[in-house]
Amino acid sequence: MKQSLMRPEFIELAPPVLEDGVLYISQKYKTSLHKCCCGCGETVVLQLTPAHWQVEVHGSKVSLHPSVGNWGMRCQSHYWIKNSQVVWAKQMSPSQIAAVRERDKQDQAIHIARVNASKSQNAGALNTLWELLKKLGRWLMG
Template sequence: MLKIKKLEHRFIRSIPRELDVGVIYISMEYATAVHCCCCGCGEQVVTPFSPTDWKMIYDGESVSLTPSIGNWYSACRSHYIIKQDIIIEVGSWNDAQITAERKRDKLAKAHYYNPSAKPPNLEEEMKDTSRQLSRDLGVMGNLLGWLRNLIRKN
């Protein structure tokens, strides 16, 4: 359960040494945002902005970050989305999901920073992830696989 439900955004030049809970500090100069984990554990969460990391959207009143924030290296393993300064808790991931996402992220970065390299086969990566999730989820996994195949046919 997340303790922080909303963040106040502050645009700053450099990240302060001490972070206030409930505040997301955004440095456009360093293309990074930092905040205390919204579960309340106190861990600092760093979200660099780049084509292969996070994207920050400022609509003139609020801040959104995409994709979601998964604190897989922290003990809390919290997972949430920041949308218009509001924190939306999303489901926890299992180890297979985390491993698959780290692999996908690594491949995407390698391809982005070295476009002459053979592009990653993300479709095959997704199939592997889907197979692993099906094994992990049992009956629900079979249903997800069936839905995936149905969508592909249409």
């Protein structure tokens, strides 16, 4: 049966059987899973990272962004979960799906490059600080 509402349930590990209409969220493993909202019965597993999906919880309501595009599944359903409501998107053509997948890859590459650049800048600052501390130590020791 097609879902119109999702309720959040916080878990550590996935339950053996998933209930319809439940968005399971494991903060420990940064993962979300649910049965596909179209009713096909497939399990949808999403990585909760800045480069993939994010969950926002407002009391008993949950939002998931960006949208869920199940293009690797037979149903190829596409929807958002906003304030616990399932908002359906129009069916996409194979070329549209390919374009979205390519854009997702580019977005992930940009995110990874930003994280690596930030780490590199932090490492450079730590090296500079370490060199200053060594100089200070040599100066203090005479």
